[in-house]
Amino acid sequence: MSFEWETLMILDKAETTIFEAMSEMPVVDAHEHLLPEPQRVARRVDFFILFSTYSKADLCGAGMAPDVYDRLRNDQDMPVDQKWKAFRPFYPFVRHGAYARPARIWLKDVLGYDDLTEDNYAEVSARLQEWNAPGLYDRILRRMCHIRTALVACETYQEYDFDLLKPLWRVINFISDKSILGFVRQSATGKPGKGLAGYLDWMEEDFHQYLQRGRVGIKAICFPYEPPDTAKADAIFDSLYSRGDEPKLSPAERYTLASVIYDRAFRLAQAHGLTVAVHSGVWGDFRESQPAHLIPMATGYPGVSFDLFHLGIPYVREAVMIGKMFPNVSLNLCWTTVLSPELTVRMLDECIDMVPMNRIIAFGADYNLPVEKVYGHLKMAKQVVARVLAKRVGRGEMDLSEARRIAGMWFCDNAAGIYRL
Ligand SMILES: [Zn+2]
Incomplete structure (x- = not known):
């Protein structure tokens, strides 16, 4: 039997109408890790x-x-x-x-x-x-997917087409053992400035370099966050200088340092009007990155806008409740559709019940190398949204034009507003 997508995801008439209405719709791809195109096409x-x-x-x-x-x-x-x-x-x-x-x-x-x-x-x-030739990103992202802007949590700010790809600054890099312990080894020689204050200043310099490249957002991750305690963090940081050539951090020490590092990053976010994108769930020991850890951050920094990623899978209902209860948190369903379209259908349906329509972002493809897969991921996300909205249309709770309007918000307008594009 010939393979047809309809055999996997059968769209009924209302679903098809809504899906087709989205075919030329402008899209903001609200999360990627794409390489700069010259690096990708050189492979x-x-x-x-x-x-x-x-x-x-x-x-x-x-x-x-x-x-x-x-x-x-x-x-x-x-x-x-x-x-x-x-x-x-x-x-x-x-x-x-x-x-x-x-x-x-x-x-x-x-x-x-x-x-x-x-x-x-x-x-x-x-x-x-x-x-795989120059123009690959333009061909796939702009012409096939109608993507206006893609937000990229990138490792470099070089060689990007900044008209299309908007970088997020990665505070996530600065809470890693590699970064902290690398700085300790370097600053032990007297340059740059020692201690946690020196580390934060060094981090802020990197942030300002990023700001010159565009101003879109900051990429963070949930962890067992505690309100920042600078004295405690200073003592831990200073003690690293006397732990021999290969100093190590315990998880509790890392969390204390990371909370103070985040404090500086959130102040920068507030001062520069940047939204903080926060990874939650999915990877590795996902208990560490469960979305509930965002609550003390969101309440501690009410002036900062947080965009909670991936519905915290598997903690999806916690994530939806956070989107409902904390006005400075939006829900970004990047990656969720390719984890499970069925789960995403169910949770978007519950989101309609629980979360304001302007606080939901339906799509971010979340790829680094395979830009080709953005196309299929977007198609799957549109099928998911069509299924969810068609159910409401079928029950007479909204009409088709309202469904189309909501789809436009979820795929484009909300991300543009939340990230001030
Ligand atoms: Zn990602």
């Missing part, structure tokens, strides 16, 4: 680029060794037939997962294949490499 690509990034969790969960995954993703000289042999045993286990769907949508809609097979992996690889 040689093959079929596996469609399974890089999040598919790692599913492929390794299905039994692929992590070092094999890393080689498939990063070794540009590995022959494509060897890559296929390493990939083939695991694909049947992950091909129905939501992480794989944007890859399959690209195969179907753009390359015209029902699926990736023994017969077409070489051809698919060649076609992906043909696409």
Whole structure:
């Protein structure tokens, strides 16, 4: 049987009408990690680029060794037939997962294949490499997806097309052990200024460099936050200088330092009118990043606007309640659709009951390498929104024009307002 998306996600008449009304709609992609395009097109690509990034969790969960995954993703000289042999045993286990769907949508809609097979992996690889040329981002993001702006939590502020991609400054980098302990080693020699105050000044310098590149937002993450205690944090930081060549931080010490680092970042956010995007849930030990940790931040800094990411999956109801109860918190459903469209349908439906319509952002694709997958992720997000709104239309709770208006808010206007684009 020929593969059709409708077999996976059947849209009824109202859903189809709403979905089609969104086809040319301008979109703000409210979260990405995309590389600068020159870096991306300088890489040689093959079929596996469609399974890089999040598919790692599913492929390794299905039994692929992590070092094999890393080689498939990063070794540009590995022959494509060897890559296929390493990939083939695991694909049947992950091909129905939501992480794989944007890859399959690209195969179907753009390359015209029902699926990736023994017969077409070489051809698919060649076609992906043909696409992989300057203008790739313009072609996919602007022309295919109608994306006006994409917010990028990037590691570099160089070589970006700043008309299209707006960078977020990553305070998240400055709460890592690597950053803190690296600074301690460097400043032990007397330069830059020692201690936590020196660290915060060094961080603020980096922030001001970022500000010159545009002013959109700050990327943070939930952690077991405590109200900032500068004296306690100073004592911990100073003690790092006398812990030998390889100082280590305990989790509790890291949280104390991170709370003071966040305090400086939130003051900068308030002074410069920047929204703070806050990752929650999903990765690794997701208990550490549960969305409830945002509550003391949101109440401690009522003048700062926080955009809570990923619905805190799996803590989705906590996240929705935070969006309802704290007026300086919006809900950004970036990444959620490719974690599970079914879960996202259910939670958006509950969001309509509980959260003001102007506090919800429906889409951010959240990719670094595979810009191709933005297209499929956006299509899935539109299908999700069509299903949710059509249900309300079907019950007579709103008409089609109201549904279209809400879709426009969720995909574009709300992100533009929340990030002051
Ligand atoms: Zn992300």
